[in-house]
Amino acid sequence: MSRAMGLDLRHLRAFSAVGNELHFGRAADALHIAQPALTKIIQQLEAEVGVPLLLRTTRRVELTAAGKAFLSEIATVEGQIDRAINRARHAARGIRGELRIAYTDFAINGHLPHVLRDFASAHPDIRLDLIFMPTTLQHVALLQQSIDIGFMIGPFEHKTTRQMIFDQDDYVALLPSSHPLCAQPSLTLAQLADEPFVLGTGDNWAAFRSRLFAECRSRGFFPNIVLEASNSEGIFGLVVAGVGVTIYSSCVGNLPRLGVAVRPLRDVTNKLPVTAVWDRTNRSEVLETFLKFLRTQGRNSVPALP
CATH class of the missing domain: 1.10.10.10 (Winged helix-like DNA-binding domain superfamily/Winged helix DNA-binding domain)
Structure with a gap:
């Protein structure tokens, strides 16, 4: 006792x-x-x-x-x-609650900051805790309820999760501004088959890499990866230095970088979805408030999983 x-x-x-x-x-x-x-x-x-x-x-x-x-x-x-x-x-201080939001590079460089700004303005009594987190780690964090909602690449299909497509971006090529292919207004992914690639690291960029590799395989090649970086700034820096080319989301248009040329890929019709995912067993009133707001902002809804 x-x-x-x-x-x-x-x-x-x-x-x-x-x-x-x-x-x-x-x-x-x-x-x-x-x-x-x-x-x-x-x-x-x-x-x-x-x-x-x-x-x-x-x-x-x-x-x-x-x-x-x-x-x-x-x-x-x-x-x-x-x-x-x-x-x-x-x-x-009059703060009703806290919302823990995980995000990826593509989410925070796209539409998400505008939504968060508008939500914070409409709900000043809710504190937003923003956490950078790769997609695969967001999956774990959601199930552990160490985050309330995640903005990640693609869906996360689990019996307890619900989701909606928040944004959909195109795939684009990033090249050093001095690259000969910059003379063309648009490219095909196959044109880059023999180019050296710089990509995000496998641990932080696994979800994006798997989608990119599938696109490359369907065109009969696998990218020749010469260097990797853990974040977008590192990738951009390697492209500027002429180390190689890369594939990125069209959200890159929101953060132009001197020395980097952006070209659309006319043969890639698949989109790169940024998905908002949450655990339906999370009973947070603050989360429900955010979801109601988000449903007025998101681009498309994804059917709830059974």
């Missing part, structure tokens, strides 16, 4: 600092308290828990097995406390 413990947030913060730093001096500095005071707090904590949480020598500090388990558990508690504090502060 467990007994009531005389612990407070001070004990948890202190142990978290020591457990992560594994050094009393650095932990004390991080907490802005004296080291003897920190030592006393940890001693009180161990007395309440009833087992040693740390192994101390003159040279180092280590977590015991019990200490590792305790540190893992209080990380969740600390996160909940931090969220509670933030929500209380937001409520005091």
